[in-house]
Amino acid sequence: MLTRRDYIIKWGSYGAVSLLLTLLFSLTLRDLRVLGVTMFLPPLLVGVVASLEDTKSAVIYAIVVGVLCDLTIAGTFPCVYTLAFTAASLCCSILAKSVLQPGFLCSLALTTLTFVFVDVLNMLALRLKCHAEAGPMLLMMLCETAVSCILLVVCHPVLLHLHRKFTI
């Protein structure tokens, strides 16, 4: 059982590691284009944390990440990340606790699901606003998810290490 102090240290560490990963990503891989798309880190953080942590903590983490993304990244509509990450995190937590075995594959599945939530909302927004065709958008979703999931090789072990440190 974690004390209040442990709890603050744990989530402070999660926050610091998330910011550090984001900073490192921005410095190195942000402009790299693979299959015509750039990698997108935030859904990975939400997916991995949902696979490791309890539902309440994971959803609050997702809301915080979502709000920060909405405040700093231009989206297809103003609250796209808050909505997508919250909904994705709820679904991911349910799957992680009831269907999937924790581990890398679980993180991969949940990250993919988070990308689906984000990209479906983006697709709906663009479809309504500019009548964008579904084909290129689906292709974008596939490419973005596939390319970004490569980052799990780094994100999953780092966040897993942090999780174990505060659990065991």
Next chain:
Amino acid sequence: MKDFFSKFGIWILAAAALIAVLLSVLSYFTSTSTALHNAAGIVTSPFRSASETVSRWIEDKKHYYKEYNDLLEENAALREEVAELRANARQADRDREENKLLRELIDLREQRRDFEMESAMVLERSANNWTRTLTLNQGTSHGVAVKNVVVSSEGYMIGVVIEVGLNWCTVQTIVDTDTEIGALLFRTGDVVIAEGDFALMRENKLKLSFLPTEAPLLVGDYIVTSGLGGYYPSNIVIGTVESVESDDDGLAQYAVLAPMCDFDSQTEVFIIKSFDIVE
């Protein structure tokens, strides 16, 4: 799990919905940016700047040796172009004098294009694949406002300011799907619409709609801003026609427009804060 949802589920969803609605409402009713957006922009500004500097440095190092031979060829081509442009400039000087004289003869107001510009550095390129935006290091403290046009150092259109904070602004580039600009076919003066298209956005291109039926477009035709409505200055080059295509139903035609500048290589741009054009 069941207990958790019965206890907290509704509150979590309510909190997320409240935040989402708050963000949407604030962004709808403010003409610059919300206080939260502004604060987030100010706090992240140094990090964005540092990250851009580092990635630009790496990119420069990568290209330093690779592009040497290309640069030699480009240099030779540019020398020829400079000679040609000098000849054109001399002719333009003579034409300008003649134009001035003729305008005086028929008592026309002198043409002028006065722009109040602000130079800005690119802090960040779009962080996701669904929009094409740039973040610049100038904001309301430098007089930048929403709907200001942003051009490259060569004067080619880059985009329009859509959000401004104290020391930052977000520019929606012309290839973004939300873009819709009144444009002119420079050769014929026909009015067309330049608009973003999701499929073309990945290739950094945009779409030209409402093509004129009388005068067919030619590949390489220049497309410039129309200036109609007074929102944007006229005659700013948007791009050139790359190809003319038919819609899926085959009934309407559209043209693919290639912007004149490469958004990914821009480091310094210019914001047109106000303009006064007499034509």
